[in-house]
Amino acid sequence: MMVSRKRDLKNRLQSAGRPREFDESEVLDKVMTLFWQQGYEGTSLQNILSASGLTKGSVYKAFGSKHNLYIKSLERYEALHVDRAVAALIGEGAPLMRLDDFLSVPILGTKAAGGVDGCFLCNASADRACMDAEARALVQRGYEKMSRALEAVISQIRMDWPPEKVNQSAQMMLSVYSGLQIMSRAGQSREQLQSAKNAAMAAMGRGGIGFI
């Protein structure tokens, strides 16, 4: 047959042939959850097939490889969770409250009866980032986004602070956030995490971070 006469101008959305029986985003959400909870090596193809209800053929046709599925999952996490957190940080309401809410996420996400997801970026940092450049770039981009948003709120909270001080505080808040997420995965109690958050918030109060 002729090559590539196919549809240069028609610009259709639905190509010919049998249509997909699944929603790609829906499947990706389920797979993302698996990688998020169990890590890359901890999630087997079988896990993925069971959770998605698909068969190997469909998965490999649609996503190509396990690794690509992981990268796509990270991207989806960024779009779904990081961007939402960022929007909340730079959104409406008292800036101090917005920062507090941001640091509360790791604490509220903590379920008493085990099974804490934490933050996919933080988990991926430990799990894959140091051995997978593509994953690392995505994780860094996520941190970068949160870092910028933190700078924005903090500069609203402490309008008297110079940019340098705002930047350092934002980096500290990001560290606190990551630390809380990681420690929540380890089952640290809500009280302990709460204490950490309180001290971090207190550093933003009157007196604030007093350079030594």
Add this chain to the structure above:
Amino acid sequence: MMVSRKRDLKNRLQSAGRPREFDESEVLDKVMTLFWQQGYEGTSLQNILSASGLTKGSVYKAFGSKHNLYIKSLERYEALHVDRAVAALIGEGAPLMRLDDFLSVPILGTKAAGGVDGCFLCNASADRACMDAEARALVQRGYEKMSRALEAVISQIRMDWPPEKVNQSAQMMLSVYSGLQIMSRAGQSREQLQSAKNAAMAAMGRGGIGFI
């Protein structure tokens, strides 16, 4: 033969039979490094055999299972690294400097050319703690030790602070530490980590953590 007449009173160190050809602690150190760097599922038995130079028979005779090897690795990490960090925290010198040194570990450990180990406790938090109660208990014990040591230094730095404030600050410092370790695994730049540390240290300075 008779049961358990073996050596109730002799109390010998070396039992009869062929002696070990390897040093158990040495092997454990190598295995610990593998689990630390690659995680539980990311480390195969083959990895372990190659790194230790042992064969399956010896490994299983000496350690029983991969899982047990992981637990032993966590214990060894606690004895080797956590206890050392704790000792340094409550040791000699200016307390403010000791705290600074503690938070510098994640930054100095960062090698420019990838391959950052981070902290085994933090990695294990993301990797295994939420699906392995034994591992979780060890991780929590490690955090607990560091937390107590942090309280000790902080109470030396700010003798005017009430215990509650000291405790909250210690929890925050532990979060910052964990966050730095995790973000260093993701390849965050030394400058970024340094900024976070600076802000955290600043919170201990004059004015300190000013409750809102």
Add this chain to the structure above:
DNA sequence: TTGATTTTAGACCATTTGGTCTATAATTGG
């Protein structure tokens, strides 16, 4: 209807997984 195109189901594959078992080697106490 027919031909082209695409997805699906699942058989199939080589490799690797964690783990066991046995024969042999190396030691000690007697």
Add this chain to the structure above:
DNA sequence: CCAATTATAGACCAAATGGTCTAAAATCAA
């Protein structure tokens, strides 16, 4: 030297791994 004991090497194993491939099914354009 001999019996008992322990460690080593590596053959062996069933199950699981990530991945490929083919035949059938489902759709659309002509």
